[in-house]
Amino acid sequence: MREDDTITAAFLDFGSHTIKAALADCKADGTFTIRQQSTVESEGQIRRGIIYNLKEVATKVDELLRQLSQLAGCPIDRVYAGVNGQSLHSDMHEAELTLGKLREITEEDMNTLRRQTADEDFDSRYISIADDVTPAYYVDGSWTNNPVGVQGSNLKVSYQLLLAREELDRNIRRVLEEKLARETEYLIPATIMSDLFLTTEQKRFGCALIDFGAECTTVSVYNRGQMVGLRVIPLGGDAITTDLTDMHISLMEAERIKTKNGSTLSASEEEAKGEVVVQTANGMTSKSLPLREVNRYIRARSSEIVRNISTYINTLLPEHSLSGIVITGGASRMTGLRDLLTKEFNVKVDYAASILGRYGRENSYYIENAEWHSVYSMVYYVAQDLAATHVGPEPSAQKQAPTAPTEQPVTRTSEQATSTGSDYPEDQLPDDAFAGTTQTLINVEEIETKAQEPPKKVTRGSGTKHRNKGNGFFSKLFSGGLIFPEDDVDE
Structure with missing residues (x-):
C-alpha cells in the first residue's frame, strides 16, 4: 500500500467469450477509481469458466496486465481473479455440540464444534473453494449472531460451503501463480x-x-x-x-439478430409481418428470415x-x-x-x-454494461475490505465502510468510447x-452426467484459500454428489 493508503490492483474475469481485465485504485476510505480496462477474446481456450489451454491463456493474461500497467503508467500492486463456472455450487452442512449442562458458551466450544468435521470422509472429485458462507448459529434451538457468551446446553451451526471440481480452481492458479508468477487473491463474484x-x-x-x-x-x-x-x-x-x-446463418449473424432483432415475448401482430435480412452462412449472399420464426x-x-x-x-x-x-x-x-x-x-x-445507478453514475460504463458487473463487484468488495481492515494513524481517522462506495471520476480507454433463521x-x-x-x-x-468410476474418499483437506464473507472455518471437501448433473455436458 502506498503512502496515501491506496493500492493499484488488477482484476480478472475469465469468460467463455472474453477475458476481462480492469485496473483500479482502491483507497483505505472505501472509495475507488477504475482507471483502465481491456479485454481479449478467449478463442475457445475457456469453456464454462474452466481454462483448458493454460499456455495460451497465460499469454493472453500477461499481455492484458502489461497493457493495463502501461496505459496507467504505474505498476500493479495486487492481482485479484474471479472464480466462477460450471460445477460451482453450494451445499448446506451442519455441526452440533452438546454441552451437557446449562453454561456460558466459550471460544473453546466454538473450536470444538469446528474440529468435529475434521475426520469426515468426502468425495474427492470436489473441493471447497470458499469457507462457510452465511453461517447460522443456534443455541438451544434459538438463532444468535454470536454464540460466545450466550448461556445454553446445545450449540449448532448450519452453513453453506461453495464447492467445485478441482480443475476450475486449479487451472486459474496454474496460469497466474506458476506460469506468470503473479501472487493472486481469489474472489467468488x-x-x-x-x-x-x-x-x-x-x-x-x-x-x-x-x-x-x-x-x-x-x-x-x-x-x-x-x-x-x-x-x-x-x-x-x-x-x-x-x-x-x-x-x-453464421454464428456472428445469429448473435447479431438475437441481440438486435430477437425477443422472448409472445408473438405480436407486428412480429407476424416482420422480416430480418441476414447474410447466409457462406457470407456471399443475403436472405430474409421471418421474424416470427x-x-x-x-x-x-x-x-x-x-x-x-x-x-x-x-x-x-x-x-x-x-x-x-x-x-x-x-x-x-x-x-x-x-x-x-x-x-x-x-x-x-x-x-x-x-x-x-443509485450509487452514483461516475463509473457509468461499468454500471450500464452488465457484462462488466462481475469485475465491478470485485473492485467494490476489495475497496470495502480495505476500508474495514485498514488501521490509520489515529482511531479518530477510522471510517466505517459505506453501504455503497463514493466513486472517483473514471478514465476510460479509447476502446470504451465505442432476523432469525x-x-x-x-x-x-x-x-x-x-x-x-x-x-x-x-x-x-x-x-447429463457421464458415467464415472465410484469416487475415492479422502479426509478433509484445505483447498484453495479464497477471500470470502465467511469467517474462515469448516473449509473441507464435499461429501456426496451434486443436486443435479451439472459437471459434464455433451457438446
Missing part, C-alpha cells in the same frame, strides 16, 4: 454480487440473483437473511445463438433456461415466498427476458444496472431435473 445487488430486506424475505452468461447461468438464492443455495446451470446465451444457426427459436430455448431456474428455486423456497429477482450478465439484456421471468415467478424483476430446506432435484427438453422446433442436447 457470485457471492460478492449478491451483497452488492441485494438488500438486507430482500435477502430476509426471499430473493434471487441470476447472472446470465454466455455458456452458464448462475443462480444465487437467499431467504431469512441467509444464502440457501447457489448453482451454475450449464446453459446460457450461446445456446440460443447456436440454435439460430439451424436457419443456415427467429423468435420461435429464441423463445423455445429461453423458456427452457427459465424453467431450469424455476425448478431449482422452487426446491429451496416455500411456495409464493420469492419476493423479487435481480438479473445481471451479458445475456440479461435480451429483449423480453425480464418479462418472461416476471410471468414465470409473478414477482418484480430488476436489472442490476438500475440498482447500481431456521434450518435450510434439504429438498433435492430429481436426477433429470436439468436435462434438456425437446422443443417443437429444436432438439435440445441432453444435459
Whole structure:
C-alpha cells in the first residue's frame, strides 16, 4: 500500500467469450477509481469458466496486465481473479455440540464444534473453494449472531460451503501463480454480487440473483437473511445463438439478430409481418428470415433456461415466498427476458444496472454494461475490505465502510468510447431435473452426467484459500454428489 493508503490492483474475469481485465485504485476510505480496462477474446481456450489451454491463456493474461500497467503508467500492486463456472455450487452442512449442562458458551466450544468435521470422509472429485458462507448459529434451538457468551446446553451451526471440481480452481492458479508468477487473491463474484445487488430486506424475505452468461447461468438464492443455495446451470446465451444457426446463418449473424432483432415475448401482430435480412452462412449472399420464426427459436430455448431456474428455486423456497429477482450478465439484456421471468415467478424483476445507478453514475460504463458487473463487484468488495481492515494513524481517522462506495471520476480507454433463521430446506432435484427438453422446433442436447468410476474418499483437506464473507472455518471437501448433473455436458 502506498503512502496515501491506496493500492493499484488488477482484476480478472475469465469468460467463455472474453477475458476481462480492469485496473483500479482502491483507497483505505472505501472509495475507488477504475482507471483502465481491456479485454481479449478467449478463442475457445475457456469453456464454462474452466481454462483448458493454460499456455495460451497465460499469454493472453500477461499481455492484458502489461497493457493495463502501461496505459496507467504505474505498476500493479495486487492481482485479484474471479472464480466462477460450471460445477460451482453450494451445499448446506451442519455441526452440533452438546454441552451437557446449562453454561456460558466459550471460544473453546466454538473450536470444538469446528474440529468435529475434521475426520469426515468426502468425495474427492470436489473441493471447497470458499469457507462457510452465511453461517447460522443456534443455541438451544434459538438463532444468535454470536454464540460466545450466550448461556445454553446445545450449540449448532448450519452453513453453506461453495464447492467445485478441482480443475476450475486449479487451472486459474496454474496460469497466474506458476506460469506468470503473479501472487493472486481469489474472489467468488457470485457471492460478492449478491451483497452488492441485494438488500438486507430482500435477502430476509426471499430473493434471487441470476447472472446470465454466455455458456452458464448462475443462480444465487437467499431467504431469512441467509444464502440457501447457489448453482451454475450449464446453459446460457450461446445456446440460443447456436440454435439460430439451424436457419443456415453464421454464428456472428445469429448473435447479431438475437441481440438486435430477437425477443422472448409472445408473438405480436407486428412480429407476424416482420422480416430480418441476414447474410447466409457462406457470407456471399443475403436472405430474409421471418421474424416470427427467429423468435420461435429464441423463445423455445429461453423458456427452457427459465424453467431450469424455476425448478431449482422452487426446491429451496416455500411456495409464493420469492419476493423479487435481480438479473445481471451479458445475456440479461435480451429483449423480453425480464418479462418472461416476471410471468414465470409473478414477482418484480430488476436489472442490476438500475440498482447500481443509485450509487452514483461516475463509473457509468461499468454500471450500464452488465457484462462488466462481475469485475465491478470485485473492485467494490476489495475497496470495502480495505476500508474495514485498514488501521490509520489515529482511531479518530477510522471510517466505517459505506453501504455503497463514493466513486472517483473514471478514465476510460479509447476502446470504451465505442432476523432469525431456521434450518435450510434439504429438498433435492430429481436426477433429470436439468436435462434438456425437446422443443417443437429444436432438439435440445441432453444435459447429463457421464458415467464415472465410484469416487475415492479422502479426509478433509484445505483447498484453495479464497477471500470470502465467511469467517474462515469448516473449509473441507464435499461429501456426496451434486443436486443435479451439472459437471459434464455433451457438446
